[in-house]
Amino acid sequence: MITSVIKEKKNSKGMQDKIKQNSIKLESENVGVFYGHKKVLQNVTMRIQANTVTALIGPSGCGKSTYLRLFNRMNDYIDNFRKEGDVIIDGNEIYKKGIEIEELRKTVGMVFQKPNPFPKSIYENVAYGLRIQGINKKSALDEIVEKSIKQAALWDEVKDDLKKNALTLSGGQQQRLCIARTLAVQPSVILMDEPASALDPISTARIEDLIYELKQNYTILIVTHNMQQAGRVSDHTGFFYLGELVEFGDTRQIFTNPKSEKTESYISGRFG
């Protein structure tokens, strides 16, 4: 079911454009999240199109990271986590019985705030996701590792020392390696939780270019504190405040002509 969109895309070129414009990849329907008795998200309804970048913005503690982590069920590890409403990917409610979390996460990749490569070689970091799926054939691994690192725009910097420990790379390189590692599993959705917040401006610019490139093949959801970054990389923006989705729309519209006063004062830097 999850791959049905991809299959259709291959059928006809005309369909492809239509799907790109219209198909809904991710949905949430009146979603609320509780940690124990505390309600951290309420009534969030959002529809996200395939092959777009959607930025989630808002002050700290507004629930945007929690919302992001709903889509790969990363909140499941938090004690007393409970959600209401529906979270839907490719038409399937992902919290219903019978959904394999491990399979879901192969479709929905994630890049974290702090670069978190494994203390293994560069090569093994990227091969990890394949090895846990039982792919150990060297030729297959070599090919996907190279392709993924190239996609993450890191190949030229590391191609001669793939055996080197990943922790010897700079922060920006480590984060691109983490992106390569995610791509190797061949997901269709990538969740990014402030992927550039721990990086210097040059590394940040490279990550942003990369996000723009990846849009061709992936649906990207990105949490960011950086307004300029949201403006630069995203097609749509959602503004969260105190656990509610205040406004959701075209990035340009949100930044130039926000409907809500709260959105306007947050974007112009009056709070947050």
Next chain:
Amino acid sequence: MLKAKEYIIEKGLLLCALITALTTIGIILVLTIEAITFFKEISLVDFLTDTQWTPLYSEKHFGVLPLLAGTFLTTVIAILVALPIGMGIAIYLSEYAPKSFRKTIKPLLELLAAVPTVVYGFFALMVVTPFLQKIIPGLSGFNALSAGIVMGVMIIPFISSMSEDALHAVPKSLREAAYGMGSTRLQTVFKVTIPSASSGITASAILAISRAIGETMIVAIAAGQMPGLTFNPIKPVQTITAYIVQVSSGDVPFGSLEHSTIFATGISLFVLTFILNSISFWVSKKYHRQYE
């Protein structure tokens, strides 16, 4: 007045530190000086290559190998017992057990290390050996096997506690990365968490080995006093430590060559554990640097 008080306390604390440092230096000095008198009569080559250890008999041989073999044998058995059990406990506590269970069970486990070793020794001799004799027919009353097994039980907390700390110290972000790519819990534990904590786990194992090598009471009581170049676990053996106990509690005249053997064997033991502790220290330091 206040100044004087501060001065006295400060010097008092310094004295405490000096006493421990000086004691260590004193022990090393005594061991070395006494060992030198021994090695003036017995060549180091004989000491390290002769295959018999019979300094208390009329036909004297001074080969340390049988004692080393006894130490080695009991230690290997202990590690074979302690490593799988200790690691199993560490993995369960760190990765699977609920927090409240972990909090209660960890101190209880560490109690194992608080049992007096003489109790362990008698436990090996009076309970474990008779029990094993029912299963293994040719088992001697004194043997390396029961001493090793009981010593293994004794060092379990060394391995479980330190390894658990090492596993627990692996950043949450690494686990999340593994889960995020579709790893199961078991895959995360064995492919990410344990490899990331490997130096801490190694350090704990080395420290446990070092503790087993230095253990005295259990082997002196349950392993026997028959130095022999054997790796047969059902036979009696004698470890370096057990030999030292035998000589120092026996009626060997003070200052004789026989008496000085305990310093030669003592310094061998010291060198062995010192090397192991240094490796353990170096490995765990390296691992702390990794995540800073």
